[in-house]
Amino acid sequence: xxxxxxxxxxxxxxxNGSGPHHVGGFGATSPPLVSPTNTQSQSPSQKRTxxxxxxxxxxxxxxxVEEAVELKKxxxxxxxxxxxxxxxxxxxxxxxxxxxxxxxxCKRLSLDCKVDSNFKRIGKRSKHAExxxxxxxxxxxxxxxQSSSPTAPPxxxxxxxxxxxxxxxxxxxxxxxxxxxxAVASLLDLRSGxxxxxxxxxxxxxxxxxxxxxxxxxxxxxxxxxxxxxxxLFHPFMPLLEPEKSADHxxxxxxxxxxxxxSVAARHYPSDKALLTSLSGPLSRxxxxxxxxxxxxxxxxxxxxxxxxWPLPISSTSSDPTFMLSGLLLTIAMQIGLHRPSHAQDFAxxxxxxxxxxxxxxxxxxxxxxxxxxxxxxxxxxxxxxxxDWTLEPSGADEINYHLPQEVQxxxxxxxxxxxxxxxxYSNRSDPVGLVDDSQRSSLxxxxxxxxxxxxxxxxxxxxxxxxLYFRAASLHFRLSAFFDSPSSKDYNLHLFALWMATSSFxxxxxxxxxxxxxxxxxxxxxxxxxxxxxxxTLLKLLNSFFAHHVDLAYGKELFKNAIRxxxxxxxxxxxxxxxxxxxLAQLWRGxxxxxxxxxxxxxxxxxxxxxKVRCRMSMSLVYDSVWRxxxxxxxxxxxxxxxxxxxxxxxxxxxxxxxxxxxDSLLVTSGAMGGSVTPGPSNAFGESNYEVFDPLNxxxxxxxxxxxxxxxxxxxx
Numbered sequence: 001x002x003x004x005x006x007x008x009x010x011x012x013x014x015x016n017g018s019g020p021h022h023v024g025g026f027g028a029t030s031p032p033l034v035s036p037t038n039t040q041s042q043s044p045s046q047k048r049t050x051x052x053x054x055x056x057x058x059x060x061x062x063x064x065v066e067e068a069v070e071l072k073k074x075x076x077x078x079x080x081x082x083x084x085x086x087x088x089x090x091x092x093x094x095x096x097x098x099x100x101x102x103x104x105x106c107k108r109l110s111l112d113c114k115v116d117s118n119f120k121r122i123g124k125r126s127k128h129a130e131x132x133x134x135x136x137x138x139x140x141x142x143x144x145x146q147s148s149s150p151t152a153p154p155x156x157x158x159x160x161x162x163x164x165x166x167x168x169x170x171x172x173x174x175x176x177x178x179x180x181x182x183a184v185a186s187l188l189d190l191r192s193g194x195x196x197x198x199x200x201x202x203x204x205x206x207x208x209x210x211x212x213x214x215x216x217x218x219x220x221x222x223x224x225x226x227x228x229x230x231x232x233l234f235h236p237f238m239p240l241l242e243p244e245k246s247a248d249h250x251x252x253x254x255x256x257x258x259x260x261x262x263s264v265a266a267r268h269y270p271s272d273k274a275l276l277t278s279l280s281g282p283l284s285r286x287x288x289x290x291x292x293x294x295x296x297x298x299x300x301x302x303x304x305x306x307x308x309x310w311p312l313p314i315s316s317t318s319s320d321p322t323f324m325l326s327g328l329l330l331t332i333a334m335q336i337g338l339h340r341p342s343h344a345q346d347f348a349x350x351x352x353x354x355x356x357x358x359x360x361x362x363x364x365x366x367x368x369x370x371x372x373x374x375x376x377x378x379x380x381x382x383x384x385x386x387x388x389d390w391t392l393e394p395s396g397a398d399e400i401n402y403h404l405p406q407e408v409q410x411x412x413x414x415x416x417x418x419x420x421x422x423x424x425x426y427s428n429r430s431d432p433v434g435l436v437d438d439s440q441r442s443s444l445x446x447x448x449x450x451x452x453x454x455x456x457x458x459x460x461x462x463x464x465x466x467x468x469l470y471f472r473a474a475s476l477h478f479r480l481s482a483f484f485d486s487p488s489s490k491d492y493n494l495h496l497f498a499l500w501m502a503t504s505s506f507x508x509x510x511x512x513x514x515x516x517x518x519x520x521x522x523x524x525x526x527x528x529x530x531x532x533x534x535x536x537x538t539l540l541k542l543l544n545s546f547f548a549h550h551v552d553l554a555y556g557k558e559l560f561k562n563a564i565r566x567x568x569x570x571x572x573x574x575x576x577x578x579x580x581x582x583x584x585l586a587q588l589w590r591g592x593x594x595x596x597x598x599x600x601x602x603x604x605x606x607x608x609x610x611x612x613k614v615r616c617r618m619s620m621s622l623v624y625d626s627v628w629r630x631x632x633x634x635x636x637x638x639x640x641x642x643x644x645x646x647x648x649x650x651x652x653x654x655x656x657x658x659x660x661x662x663x664x665d666s667l668l669v670t671s672g673a674m675g676g677s678v679t680p681g682p683s684n685a686f687g688e689s690n691y692e693v694f695d696p697l698n699x700x701x702x703x704x705x706x707x708x709x710x711x712x713x714x715x716x717x718x
Contacts, residue, residue, distance in 0.1 A: 083119045084111045211251065213259055214282040216275075223247050223262070230265035233523045236466055238309050239407060240302055240368045256290045257303040259283050264310045267572050268522045277573055280312045296332045298365060304329040305365075305372045309525045313573040315580060322526070326376040329369055330385055338366040339389055341402075367392055367404050367412050374415040378477055379530035381620030383427065383434075384419055410459050410467050414474045417455055421448060421478045426618040433616040435484060442491050448478055449498075465513060466520075472506040473531045479503075480534065480619040483541075487608050496547050496610075503535045503542075507559050510566055522569050529570050529578060534619070536563040536585045537626045544592045545609050560589065561652045568649065579649075580642050584630050586650035591633065 081092030082103055094103040094113060106113030209220040218226075224247060231243040241250075241261075251258040263283050266276040287307065290300060304325055311322045333339065337347030341362040345351045354362065370386045377384035391402060392412060404412065424444050426434045436444060452475060459471070479502040482495035510532060513520040539560040542548065548556070564582050571578040614625035 080115050080117075082106060082113045082115050084109075084113065086119060087121050089121075211258070213255075213279070213286060216278050216282060218262070222271075225271075226262050226265040226269070229269070230261050233520065234264050234267075234310070236464075236520070237523070237525050237528075238306065238368065238372075239405070240305055240365065254290075254297065254299040254303060256286055257299055257306075259286060260303045260306045263312065264306055267310065276313065284312060291328065295336060298333070298336055298338055298362065301329060301333050301336075301338065301365060301369060304332070305368050308372050308376050309527070311526055313576045315575055315577055317577070320577075322376055323380050323382055326373045327385060330373050330387070333366060333369045334387070338362055338369065339387060339391055341366065341391065363391060363402050364404060364408060367408055371412055371415045374419055375525070375527035378418050378422070378618075379527045379620065381617030381624070383618075384422060386415075386419055388416055388419070407464060407467055410463065411470050413455060413459070414467075414470050417448075417452065418474050418477050420451070421474075421481070422618060424448060425481045425484070434618075435615065438486050438489065441481070441485060442489065445481065445491070445495065452478060465509070469506075469509045469513070469528065472502070472509050473528065475502045476506045476531055476535065476538075477619050480538070480622060483610060483612050483622055484615065487611070493547075493550070496542070497550065499538065500542060500547075500551055503538045504555075504559060506531065507535050507563055507566075511562060521566060524570060529567070530620070530623075532563055532566055532570070533578075533581050533585075534623055536560060536567065536582075537622050539563065540585060540588055540592070540626065541610055541622070547610070560585075564589075564652050575643070575646050579646050581627075583642055583645050583650060584627060586652045587634055587645070588626065588630055589652045590650060 080086075080094075080096070081090075082094045084106055085092035085094075085103060090105065092103045092105070094106075094115065095101040096115060102113035105111070211218050211220075211223055227247045231241075235241065235243065247258065247261075250261060259279065260283065263276060263279045266272070266279060269275055290296075290303075308322050308326050308329060311320065314320050335347065337344045340346065341354070341359055344354065344362075370388060370392065374384050374386050376382075377386075392404075403409075425436050425441070428434050428436050431437070456471065459467070463471070476499075479495070479499040482492075482499040485492050485495055510521065510524075510528070513524070539556055542551070543553065543556045543560065564585055567578050567582040567585070571582070573579075612621050612625040614621050614628055617624045
């Protein structure tokens with residue numbers, strides 16, 4: 001800071017006119033009006049006033065100098081900001097004199113604009129600390145009040161029987177809440193964070209724990225019931241979580257995991273059949289909000305495992321995020337170092353050391369991640385991105401903490417076989433769609449068949465029903481490659497018969513899912529559902545082809561009808577994808593003669609009716625090819641609109657006419673000819689546009705894309 005100019009001692013001197021007279025210029029010789037001591041003690045505003053006075057007064061004007069001295073002595077009123085702006089440390093334009101005018105900020109925000117001389121800012125930390133103390137005191141008061149009050153509710157209070165409590169059906173009770181409890185609950189709601197409230201107030205004034213996500217609110221007893229239901233019915237298919245831990249533990253660990261468990265348990269929930277649909281939107285938004293937060297924890301990885309195993313209901317494949325989520329699942333798991341559980345500090349900003357149980361849980365989670373990613377890829381006909389590394393090798397890990405539970409290890413071994421099948425048959429870099437050369441297919445089939453037998457022998461005869469089901473699903477995935485065999489190959493019939501055996505044994509395992517709690521069929525995973533759908537289309541093709549002469553036709557028909565019933569049983573909502581695919585199967589079955597071609601003595605000679613046009617979806621090419629042919633045979637002829645058909649399901653049994661749809665073979669009005677434009681209809685119950693089943697095939701069916709396979713024979717019905 002520059003030092004003030006030196007003052008000339010003595011009284012102020014006037015110019016005698018002998019020298020040049022300068023006003024405020026470089027040659028001004030007027031001495032400063034104040035001493036250095038006074039200059040240092042003056043405020044900036046006073047300094048500016050005196051400077052201007054010195055510039056405006058001439059060196060020879062005594063009156064001007066006296067006016068400047070008087071101005072110096074006159075006290076200036078300090079300008080103050082209003083209380084609200086001072087609290088926020090913002091510039092304020094309040095006018096206090098001569099008439100008080102509120103500042104523009106207070107006007108805009110409708111705040112009380114006033115200026116208090118004794119106002120002091122309140123720090124946020126002290127304010128939050130005070131709120132913490134107040135909430136703690138209120139919690140203590142609440143706990144003492146509940147301990148002294150009777151536990152049984154008064155007779156006038158009746159819990160709802162069927163519907164889970166939501167904001168809408170609790171609104172009628174809000175007016176009866178006791179005022180003294182309302183302030184307590186409000187502060188407790190404030191502490192509950194993102195989910196917006198963890199307590200519900202009953203009409204008698206008691207506060208009950210609850211969980212809320214957007215407009216869906218569940219009381220504690222309903223939450224506990226759903227958690228027990230999850231671990232009893234769904235956990236056996238994916239033994240990833242720990243049943244002994246409480247619902248509050250999972251909520252504190254991750255709200256996404258908590259609500260994922262609730263949504264899975266809400267499937268076929270008899271007490272509230274609309275709960276799953278109500279949760280779909282809020283849970284989907286919570287999912288993407290959680291994934292936007294980087295980095296993630298391995299608890300979120302567990303939530304993604306469950307969401308990929310039991311996805312939220314959809315009605316078309318274009319809106320299915322499961323394959324995308326499975327890719328995120330694997331990359332998140334690797335980003336946080338799950339594939340190197342004993343070296344997690346290499347993937348963190350600080351040193352991490354795990355206890356024995358934590359290390360085992362991370363190894364098990366890494367195994368579950370690969371199993372889930374493999375099943376999602378297999379069920380959708382996509383190449384898997386699994387990483388079967390040293391951590392998951394049965395004989396590669398010497399430490400006991402790396403040993404997976406027996407059931408988990410068995411299922412992981414099965415999924416590794418599925419990965420081997422995919423790479424062997426559908427990963428040929430020299431083929432446009434990745435198919436192995438016909439000259440190598442037969443030898444690869446024999447090699448993989450021996451490998452499958454070795455796996456079955458190593459797993460032993462005491463497998464659980466669910467693990468056996470996974471094993472037979474893997475066998476079906478392997479045998480579906482028979483549809484890519486050339487009809488002229490020497491082992492063509494042999495491979496078709498092996499496919500028939502794999503299909504029938506898998507479906508028999510599905511129908512035998514019985515436990516002490518009842519049938520587990522409605523609660524199977526999405527992967528098992530996809531394999532049931534593939535089995536249905538397999539039977540549809542085999543029983544309407546030359547191959548039907550070589551098998552028990554009556555047994556095959558019964559298997560097919562039971563497969564459609566199973567798909568409709570697994571369906572969790574009206575017009576969801578399983579119900580639509582079941583209708584496609586039933587329409588194709590009824591329209592193709594219901595397996596009666598061979599009963600009337602049609603030729604049993606080998607033909608190419610089992611060949612596929614859609615060949616780029618690996619073992620699931622059969623499903624996509626069948627849907628394509630359904631669009632060709634039915635929808636283009638005005639009988640394939642599923643929007644109305646699923647409301648009156650077609651009965652696949654030709655001996656019994658459907659009570660709701662007697663004219664199933666000539667359904668509906670024309671929905672559009674081949675080559676017409678595909679226009680999305682109104683949104684359905686899941687918030688999706690109304691496309692038909694497999695939307696990625698819509699452009700193919702419109703004639704935009706031509707098949708490059710050169711197959712001219714499409715005489716087969718399916």
